[in-house]
Amino acid sequence: MVKAAPPAAPPPRNLYQPQLESAAEDAAFRARRSRFEREMLLEAEDLGLLRKLDREVADLIMSEPPLLTLEATLERCRKRLRDSNLDDFLVQIKDLEEDCELEDSLCSRLRALPWPSIQVILGQERHWCPETQRRQLQDSVSLLELQAQRSAPKPKTKPKAEPKAEPKAEPKAEPKVAASIDSVSYTKNLIKQITGHDAEPLKPKEAKPKLEKAEASPLRRTSPARPARKAAKSPLEHQIQGIIDEHKHSEDFEREVFHWVQNSGMKPEVGLVLQMLSSTAAWGVMRICQGTCNVSQFLQQVQLVNGQAAALGQLLCTPRADAWAAAAYYGNWYPGYYWGGWPMQATKEEKKSKKSKKDKNPGRKNKKKKDKKSKATAGKRKASSSSEESSSRPVARGGVAHTPEGPCAAAAPAAAAMEKPKSVADRLAALLDSVEESAEPGPSAAPTKRPTEAAAPAEVLKPQAAPPGPSEVATEKELQMRHWLESLDSKGSLLQYLPKLKEEFDADLGQLTSVRLANAEGGVLSSIDSTFWQAIGVVRMGHRLLLAKAILAL
Structure with a gap:
């Protein structure tokens, strides 16, 4: 084995x-x-x-x-x-x-x-x-x-007897001056002992008389000092404290909230948000947010219970709490918008004198003067509306044509200065009227300008010339097209499309209406045929908008 x-x-x-x-x-x-x-x-x-x-x-x-x-x-x-x-x-x-x-x-x-x-x-x-x-x-x-420690029995022990100390032998004291002697006599005797002769008694210092209240110096403060002034609470603190006071929480609840915030590692402001809720809602939020939870998730849970407390909590937990607080307290706060200041509050750049504004803009007028002028012009417009309509109508070919020196030449610019055309159609009608009222140039003549306000004195009307030939009619249409393009843009940048318009549409404004679409949806540009822009060569969007509005107004 x-x-x-x-x-x-x-x-x-x-x-x-x-x-x-x-x-x-x-x-x-x-x-x-x-x-x-x-x-x-x-x-x-x-x-x-x-x-x-x-x-x-x-x-x-x-x-x-x-x-x-x-x-x-x-x-x-x-x-x-x-x-x-x-x-x-x-x-x-x-x-x-x-x-x-x-x-x-x-x-x-x-x-x-x-x-x-x-x-x-x-x-x-x-x-x-x-x-x-x-x-x-x-x-x-x-x-x-x-x-238990307070109620525990204390051990009964006898105090130890301290050994009696032997009395020390005091040295013999030297003879001293009597205790009843005053300071002056004591000093006198001391001087006599040192110097060997008598000395005059020292005169004590005279005490300054105390001033009464009436005789006190005006520079010295006689009234009691004021207590230290407490720091004023911000509007946000007032609002939050009012909400907390309404709930009347117990001390145990406040202690539990404090310990919960301390253990969760959040900001102290979170405790104020919890105290703004009811005790039941606060317990529920604390139980849901127990453990790993940040401030944003906490405010989301508070939003489900109390929106006002969540909004105020958002103000407390943001760095710009002071500015937001004043806005929230005075009712000027809106969620998601930055509070830019008090209503009607001007910045430093806007705080300038009226004189500097007038110097900067000399054409600036007083509001009262503008109101007076607008009332005066409104009355004139009503009175001269009928006369303007009659003067703006074109004259028949068989009648008499007006020259630039005629009486109507001075009336038309004055009426135009009083009332400016508001739309493209009004400007186009005014342009056509001015072209027909102006003198008819020859085939090789340069285009004539509009008559100015300082027109020549009236002269005798001249008889109308013979009917124009085909070349003269073409030139007149081209002139109308030129004035039409100039009226759309005062800079004359649309005149570059005049050769193409003359080639495609014979410089006739009436033919331009054929490019308009009957059923158009989506804006001004969609109401014009797209092939028109390619044929004329219009690329810039601004030029297209001007031409489209003018064609729709024809």
Whole structure:
């Protein structure tokens, strides 16, 4: 039979480390139990009951603080040993420790309390938040420990007798001046002892007479100093404080809010937002936002409960809280818009004198003068509307044509100066009237300009010339087209399209109406045929808009 050889080296220590720890705990427990038995002077029956108990139950009995007398403590220990509900009591304590995840130090402090105090803690209502429940338990244990220390018996000890000190021999005092002597006499005697001759007594300083209130200096403050002025609250603080005061929260609620904000690592302003909510809503928001949650997510949850509190919380948590606060308090705040200042508030650039504005813009007139002028011109327009219509009508070919020096030549510019055409159609009609009223140039003559306000004096009307030939009619159409293009843009930039218009449409304004579309949707440009722009060569969008509006007005 082969025997197993012993190991060459003992097994590593870490393999039986748990057994070593349990053995050390058993030895420590037995030492505590032996010391307890010696101190309490237990009988054989009580010793048997104590040694039969579980280690945790025995620790619970031995850790209970003593009473005022040894007899009372021994009687309580006998009662605990014969109690059949010890196991249930220990189970309740274990459940509390496991549910709240208490630390070992707090568990030992809890079990060292008197049993009535432990029963009070077990009977308390538990909080839904584990962290809050743990903090409440810690506060309760500290309070009950303090009460137990105050009610604990103090040891009676006799004060130690202090050794009597031997009286010290005082040196013989030199003869002193009598205590009743005043300072002047004492000084006189001292001088006599030093110098050997008498001295004149020193005159004491005269005290300054105190001034009455009426004689006090005007530069000196006679009234009591004012107390330090408190910093004024901002409008946002007033509004938030008013909302918080309406709810009338308890001190426990405010303490819970403070601890929750401190544990979550958020800004202190979040606590004010929670206090602006009702207690039920605040508990719900805290439970939802428990753990990892930033300020924006917190405000989103508050928005679902109370929009006003969420808006004020957004103001509190933004860096520009002061400016937003004043706007919110005075009712000038809108969500999503920056508050640019008080209503009708002018900037530094706008704060200039009227004189500088007049110097900068010499054509600036007073508002009253403008109103007077507008009223005067309105009356003139009504009176001269009929005369303008009759003067603006073209004259038939068989009649008499007006020359630039005629009487109508001076009336037309005056009427045009009084009332300017407002639309493209009015400008085009005025242009055609001026062309027909002007003199008819020859085929090679340069285009004539419009008559100015300082027209020549009236002369005798000349008889109309013979009907123009085909070349003269073509030249007249071209002239009308030129004036039409000039009227659309005062700069004359549209005259570049005159050759193409002459080539495609014979410089006839009547033919331009054929490019208009009957059913057009989408704007001015869509109402003109797109091939017209390609044929004329109009590329710039601004020129297209001007031509399209003018063609629609024909």
